[in-house]
Amino acid sequence: MNKPSNSNVSPTKNAQDIPEVMECVMAGLSYQNNEPISQVQTELLERLRREKLIRPALFVGTGTCGLGAGAGKTLKKISDYLESNTIDADIVEVGCIGLCSAEPIVDLQIPGKTRVSFSSVTQEKVEALLSAVFADDIPTDQVLGQHRQLGLEAWQDVPYLDEHPFFAPQTRWVLANCGIIDPASIDEYIARGGYKSLAMALQNITAPDLCDIVEKSGLRGRGGGGFLTGKKWRFASQTPGDQKYLICNADEGDPGAFMDRAVIEGDPHRLLEGMALAAYAIGASKAYVYIRAEYPLAIARLKTAIAQAQEYGLLGSNILSSGFNLKIIIKQGAGAFVCGEETALINSIEGKRGMPRPRPPFPAIEGLFGKPTIINNVETLANLPGIVVNGHQWFSNVGTENSKGTKVFALSGKVCRTGLIEVAMGTMIRQIIFDIGDGIPNGKEFKAVQMGGPSGGCIPAQHLDIKVDYESLKTVGAMMGSGGMVVMDENTCMVDLAKFFMDFIQRESCGKCIPCREGTRRMLEILQRITRARRNETGSEALERFQGVMYMNRLAEVIKDTSLCGLGQTAPNPVLSTLRWFRSEYEAHIYERRCPAGACKELLLYRIDEEKCKGCTLCAKKCPTDAIMGSARSPHYIIPDKCIGCGNCLEVCRFDAVIAE
Amino acid sequence: MSHSDEITAVLKEHPQARRDSLIPILQQIQDRTGFISPQAVQMVSDELSLPTSKIYGVATFYNQFRFQPLGKFHVQVCRGTACHVKGSAAVLDMLIRELNIKPDETTRDGLFSLEIVACIGACGLAPVISVNGEFHGGVTPDNIKKILDSYRAQAQKDQSQNDAQEDKAK
Secondary structure, eight states: OOOGGGSTTOSSOOTTHHHHHHHHHHHHHHHHHTOOOOHHHHHHHHHHTTSSOSSOEEEEEOSHHHHHTTHHHHHHHHHHHHHHTTOOOEEEEEOOOSOGGGOSOEEEEOTTBOOEEESOOOGGGHHHHHHHHHTTOOOTTTEEEEOOOTTSBOOTTOOBGGGSTTTTTOOOSTTTTTTTSOTTOHHHHHHTTTTHHHHHHHHHOOHHHHHHHHHHHTOBOTTTTOOBHHHHHHHHHHSOOSOOEEEEEEOOOSTTOOHHHHHHHHOHHHHHHHHHHHHHHHTOSEEEEEEETTOHHHHHHHHHHHHHHHHTTSSEEEETTTTEEEEEEEEEEOSOGGGGSHHHHHHHHTTSOOOOOOSSSOTTTSOGGGSOEEEEEHHHHHHHHHHHHHOHHHHHTSBOSSOBSEEEEEEEESOSSOEEEEEETTOBHHIIIIIISOSOGGGOOEEEEEESGGGOEEEEGGGTTOBSOHHHHHHTTOOOOSSEEEEEETTSOHHHHHHHHHHHHHHHOOSSSHHHHHHHHHHHHHHHHHTSOGGGOOHHHHHHHHHHHHHHHHHHHHHHHHOSSHHHHHTTHHHHHHHHHOHHHHHHHHTSOOOTTSOOGGGOOEEEOTTTOOOOOHHHHHOTTOOEEOOTTSOOEEOTTTOOOOOHHHHHOSSSOEEEO | OOHHHHHHHHHHTSTTOOGGGHHHHHHHHHHHHSSOOHHHHHHHHHHHTOOHHHHHHHHHHSTTOOSSOOOSEEEEEEOOHHHHHTTHHHHHHHHHHHHTOOTTOBOTTSSEEEEEESOOSOGGGOSOEEETTEEEOSOOHHHHHHHHHHHHHHHHHHHHHHHHHHHHHO
């Protein structure tokens, strides 16, 4: 049996194999010129694309989400099964295909037949599943679908994966290889057309032309800003300087977003190729990847990928004999949200506190160590190989007037199918949530979707038909952001959500400028006061509460207008947007002192249903303020004046006798 | 290896270090020793010729750096948006109550330390906690105790194994 590390396309290849594969990279050009490639190469590519298999192959999704769902145990069980049944098969660890709620996902491919995906293969299901499949029987209840592979025999009565409602509405460009190929194998990436665009660009396209192509394609920064990437590059390429830098921003601190992690875990070479293209266009010979330290797996995969690319001569000095040099260095972030801001990120790489600098000068003119620097997001860079190979028109044909191409979103929250999705710009939000996401679980009512993280806003139910587009999202107070999309149902309190974001922002504010440092703190206090119970409030606190309510809007405007960086300027957005769409909820909290969604615990009143209470005394024991009275085996009651509304009694009651209203 | 030897070893890996190596050095020290000690700050300060105040300034700015040793099991609670919407506040409350420590503290027996992290990036499995890097998805206040107990049992097993080995050695 073969362990994943020495499968037929092992990451550590023999030195003599390299030229063979590298010739295929160069042959990428021959495809364009329609020159035939050799028989040896054809066979190699077929093997690497897994069109011709020698033995069965099992693919296990071992991204962070897969591992969280138990893919590690599944993997072990599979290798145990293969060993005990003496089946000769390859086990390949792949990245995340995107459907997190169906993890652990296991794919199986038998020679000559197409690859089939199975969902929720936890360790106890492994044996039954594998026995069935090796006996040519596909259990229909677990199957997600079969992959569409030309020249291979399809399974009867098994639906295609691209017809699955989760995948059908998607346009997967950046995520094309995620969950399909082995991220630890540069050969597989090359076999699927990888590094072809780099070879093309280095041989046939000049750096200014490359800026042109990217500008014409209409690619805009995917990190949130939405600035035209090609235009930004031009600033840096036209600035004279002996040394220029490219920084890839993978500091995905936005709570509720994990796009960059999945791309790096599932297809790290796409990012490296994109970085090489960007560095070539601006004339940078040194590039940094600033990545969160919380992503250990992504860092490990990236390190492997960089080592491989260097070994193949696709990074390093004199790449593909073009005279272009590039060194990529990984810098681990240290957990500061503000470092997602360009100038703060630069300070952090320089070893300083991650505080933003005033702009101008912009980093493209004077950035890292005072040199011209371009900072691009992971997704922006991962889009580049496609644009170079297929041309700018291919890219700009998809999307709306001002937003071209696709966008990756991390769909999470109260939605049936959570995961990573990629849709064409111009797709309706409704389609994302109700078709791809399959709606709200447990028959609950949709309330809003939060986009853009702490800098973004909410889209309420009446605006669900809005399209994914940089400009149109702004009209409803939301923003594209980096791509976090958190769905909320009727049980989510919008005031509580605004409080959550303000709490996050005021903790993450770097403290350099006063409006952000002090303003966000005051804003949080205002929200805390209106979600606090009256019984815990003194007279002066009540006055402060009223004053806060009156000044909230003005405070928000001041923070927005006077903060130094993007973090502060967008900090009041969660409050402003929830206030705009859910004003009545704020009013219920302020005037009636109640939480319509029942999420603000302190505003709830607790009582005990006498008929249901068995007198087990558990709640009385757990009550921190001795507010529950009663003797054993007879109904208890809560003294309202003593109750602080902690909700302990509700949690511990085994008879559902505690009622919160 | 003693505490100062570990730090010296890290500093040796960065010959002719300049200011931009400061954060990687601190990260490696924390990786090896579990926290940033006053001694570590002093030694880094001597090596980089930077005042200790600057080093403290950087170390306290970033959430990652700790100034107390970690517990045997390091519990990280994700407080990202998706986890919040799915009830991570209740999970955190339960952990605080169950472990009887506040975030960024370590239990007296040195078994558990608790930390709040902004987002682990496993939003599809919300709410998530991570114990020594092992992820637990779909956590509820009810199954927290079970998860903690499994680690307690593991610690006990390790302990008895150690004891047995020591006995053998005797």
